[in-house]
Amino acid sequence: MSRPAETRIREFHPGEKIFTVFLYAFLLLAAFICAYPLWFTIISSISDADAVYSGAVRWFPTAVTTEAYTLVFRNNEIWMGYFNTIIYTLAGTAFNLLLTIPAAYAMSKKRMLGHGILTAVFLIPMYFGGGLIPTYILMNSLHLLDTRWIMIINGGLSIYNMIVTRTYFQVSIPDSLFEAASIDGSSEIGTFVRIALPLSMPVIAVIALYYASAHWNSYFDAMIYLTSNHLKPLQLVLRRILIENQSAYDKVTAAGDMDVDADYLKDMLHQAHMAVTMKYSLVFIASAPMLCIYPFVQKYFVKGVMIGSVKG
Secondary structure, eight states: OOOOHHHHHHHOOOOHHHHHHHHHHHHHHHHHHHHHHHHHHEEEEEEEHHHHTTTTTTSSSSOOOOHHHHOOOOOOOHHHHHHHHHHHHHHHHHHHHHHHHHHHHHHTTTTTTTTHHHHHHHHHHHHOOHHHHHHHHHHHTTTOTTHHHHHHTTOOOHEEEEEEHHHHHHHHOHHHHHHHHHHOOOOOOOHHHIIIIITTTTHHHHHHHHHHHHHHHHOOOHHHOOOOGGOOOOHHHHHHHHHHHHHHHHHHHHHHHHHOHHHHHHHHHHHHHHHHHHHHHHHHHHHHHHHHHHHHHHHHHHHHHHTTTOOO
């Protein structure tokens, strides 16, 4: 007598077992490759500077110390950079969502008058940009240079994010809901606020994470459009500190070829080694906020990245 089909389905052939073992091994290796750089950054930032420079730090911290973080946070520009970046990230992300979500909702309506023309209007800037110099001239004519507004409203709408959000509205929310709301007398704005927005939290969370991450890590726009130190974001401040630390290391290298006092040279060498450790602390400082935010939006992120993959 043959066994039930359900029992036969649960059996694994030797080839499937081998494939499963290799699959888990590959996933563990991929997880290690992704996690180890972050782990190495953390342990290097709290280890002795000389041990980090000599390569003695591999898997665990050596002679744990917070000297690197003390030196970093002693700089008042770090706190000002944090303050500016938080403002740019919060205000910029809110402005991005204010433009992206309504535009995506409108573009999800294929029966809208001029839908094809508007699609072309959105797609052309996605592939063809005006260039840095014309953009700079435009921002100068709008009197946005060296102001906080340039970091908030510049690049307010990402066409890619708008297309992802539009796809969510078309795939994940049944048209019958919108039709029922229209029959009940709801206006288009009322339908958007009462139905579309509450049901689109997964994609809103994902798009907000994309925008927030872009604002948090942005430094090129600040380097081009900002000149006042009190307006510069964290990433630009960290970049300047890294350049200064590299200059300190170059001075040590030059002093090694000169006849200088041994204690002075030792002190300069320690400062150069500390500059290497400070690089790791700066990387962790810049990454920590995004790492803290991600777990809270992970459940939405998993849903949002699968937009359009399967419709059931």
